[in-house]
Amino acid sequence: MSPIPPALLTWALGAGAALAAGLPDAAALPPDAAPPPDDAAALARMQADVAWMVEALGPRPAGGEAEAKAAAGVAARLDAAGWRPEVVGCPLCVVACRGAGRRLFLAHLDSVPGTAGAVDNAAGVAALLELARSTSSEDLCLGFPAAEEAGLLGSAAMAAAWPAPLPELVVALDLTGHGRLSVTGLGPRWGGADLRWLREHAPVDSPYAYRVVSRALPGMERSDHRPFADRGARALHLLGRGPGGVFDRYHQPDDDHVEAPALAELLAALQGLARAPLPQGRPDAAATVGPLVLPAWATWSVLAAALLLGLHDLLRPARGRPVLDPLLDLGRALLRCLLASLVAGIALAAATRAGAFTPTRGELTAAQVMGLPASGWWTGALPGLAAGWLAWLLLRWRLGGRGSPTLPAALLAALALRVDPLLALPFAAAGLLARAHPLLGALPALYLLWPDKLRELAFHGLLPPAAWGALWLLTWPAFGSYARRARRDPR
Ligand SMILES: [Zn+2]
Numbered sequence: 001m002s003p004i005p006p007a008l009l010t011w012a013l014g015a016g017a018a019l020a021a022g023l024p025d026a027a028a029l030p031p032d033a034a035p036p037p038d039d040a041a042a043l044a045r046m047q048a049d050v051a052w053m054v055e056a057l058g059p060r061p062a063g064g065e066a067e068a069k070a071a072a073g074v075a076a077r078l079d080a081a082g083w084r085p086e087v088v089g090c091p092l093c094v095v096a097c098r099g100a101g102r103r104l105f106l107a108h109l110d111s112v113p114g115t116a117g118a119v120d121n122a123a124g125v126a127a128l129l130e131l132a133r134s135t136s137s138e139d140l141c142l143g144f145p146a147a148e149e150a151g152l153l154g155s156a157a158m159a160a161a162w163p164a165p166l167p168e169l170v171v172a173l174d175l176t177g178h179g180r181l182s183v184t185g186l187g188p189r190w191g192g193a194d195l196r197w198l199r200e201h202a203p204v205d206s207p208y209a210y211r212v213v214s215r216a217l218p219g220m221e222r223s224d225h226r227p228f229a230d231r232g233a234r235a236l237h238l239l240g241r242g243p244g245g246v247f248d249r250y251h252q253p254d255d256d257h258v259e260a261p262a263l264a265e266l267l268a269a270l271q272g273l274a275r276a277p278l279p280q281g282r283p284d285a286a287a288t289v290g291p292l293v294l295p296a297w298a299t300w301s302v303l304a305a306a307l308l309l310g311l312h313d314l315l316r317p318a319r320g321r322p323v324l325d326p327l328l329d330l331g332r333a334l335l336r337c338l339l340a341s342l343v344a345g346i347a348l349a350a351a352t353r354a355g356a357f358t359p360t361r362g363e364l365t366a367a368q369v370m371g372l373p374a375s376g377w378w379t380g381a382l383p384g385l386a387a388g389w390l391a392w393l394l395l396r397w398r399l400g401g402r403g404s405p406t407l408p409a410a411l412l413a414a415l416a417l418r419v420d421p422l423l424a425l426p427f428a429a430a431g432l433l434a435r436a437h438p439l440l441g442a443l444p445a446l447y448l449l450w451p452d453k454l455r456e457l458a459f460h461g462l463l464p465p466a467a468w469g470a471l472w473l474l475t476w477p478a479f480g481s482y483a484r485r486a487r488r489d490p491r
Contacts, residue, residue, distance in 0.1 A: 061111065094143070103274070137274040172223040172226075174224065179242035183238055186288075190211075405434035
């Protein structure tokens with residue numbers, strides 16, 4: 001993947017609410033297993049192609065000799081597999097098509113300087129070459145853009161030069177060949193029928209938060225699908241997610257090997273996507289939630305219910321005058337939340353910034369790539385969060401709650417709705433659950449204030465560790481209470 005422009009970072013931080021897109025990740029895929037015997041030969045060919053790029057060619061920075069050799073070698077391999085490679089958009093952008101070209105799979109040839117780029121991106125290139133040898137698809141283009149790491153230059157040129165119409169489905173492979181195969185880039189062009197299509201034909205992990213970021217911040221997409229998505233194509237990005245959700249050797253000199261089970265899993269997913277009938281759904285606000293596809297009508301129903309109940313609690317409060325007293329209670333709950341957030345945030349900051357922990361591999365990579373200080377935040381997140389949540393719970397217990405917990409949740413949902421319905425959905429759901437107990441109103445914050453989630457947000461440049469504590473402000477609904485409502489009726 002290419003580095004994130006600083007302006008985008010600022011923008012993403014400003015849209016900090018986009019981080020609150022929390023629901024549990026998709027269910028675990030089947031555990032890594034040895035490929036079946038008939039796939040062993042395919043796996044060996046993919047590993048040989050990875051070895052060719054990593055060991056024989058080595059680092060392939062954009063514009064260098066090794067990148068040109070990679071393009072020539074890919075063209076020769078496509079030719080040997082019976083395809084007719086040509087150049088589209090830029091001198092090293094290799095494309096080979098069968099049929100009408102309605103489906104395009106992409107894997108960039110280059111690497112950043114100083115790394116042989118096994119996961120980024122020899123694995124993707126090797127998988128597409130093996131697909132070329134083995135697929136029976138009669139409607140498929142395989143594209144190998146150059147200069148992805150220089151800012152998606154090859155794929156942008158390829159998209160600009162693509163003869164109309166654009167492909168209906170564009171799949172970019174970037175950072176595959178390790179961890180669990182996952183999908184991102186499912187932006188505004190995707191709807192429920194398409195998400196179900198994806199589930200049916202490629203068993204990939206599809207985290208809810210990725211779908212939210214792809215919808216709310218399409219400018220954050222960082223791989224070769226982006227220029228095509230910008231032009232209106234239905235596009236996605238396949239990547240592996242290692243422990244903690246990241247690739248902790250990203251753009252580092254030791255990105256020099258791949259995981260065989262991950263390569264086999266990738267090839268199987270590509271075989272499915274290459275032969276499936278193309279998705280035909282309409283864009284809507286459906287979401288992936290664990291193994292399920294939550295239809296758009298369910299999203300809108302939860303949002304409508306929470307907003308109506310919030311309005312009800314404003315106009316017909318359990319205690320006091322309409323509007324005025326609920327608004328005063330809202331302010332009192334916010335003050336309590338601010339105090340608890342401050343104390344919890346200080347506990348978290350003390351653990352992550354005191355330098356008591358040795359920086360881990362992922363943290364050193366984030367320091368190299370993102371410029372984050374390697375203060376021990378990776379390891380410190382766990383004790384820091386434990387201390388922070390304990391402080392928060394104690395304060396919540398001492399301070400008590402005030403007013404409707406649904407009203408602040410509905411307010412947060414209404415604010416998030418201005419960005420995207422799927423960003424608002426967790427707050428709306430928390431507002432409904434909070435009617436059972438106000439503490440359930442803290443669920444979206446609990447999802448984000450968790451070690452893995454914070455590390456992934458920091459690693460991707462979405463939220464530096466210094467700002468983590470601010471997420472406790474999202475626990476505002478948990479500072480409501482229904483105690484007085486229960487005592488009102490006998491009067
Ligand atoms: Zn890449």
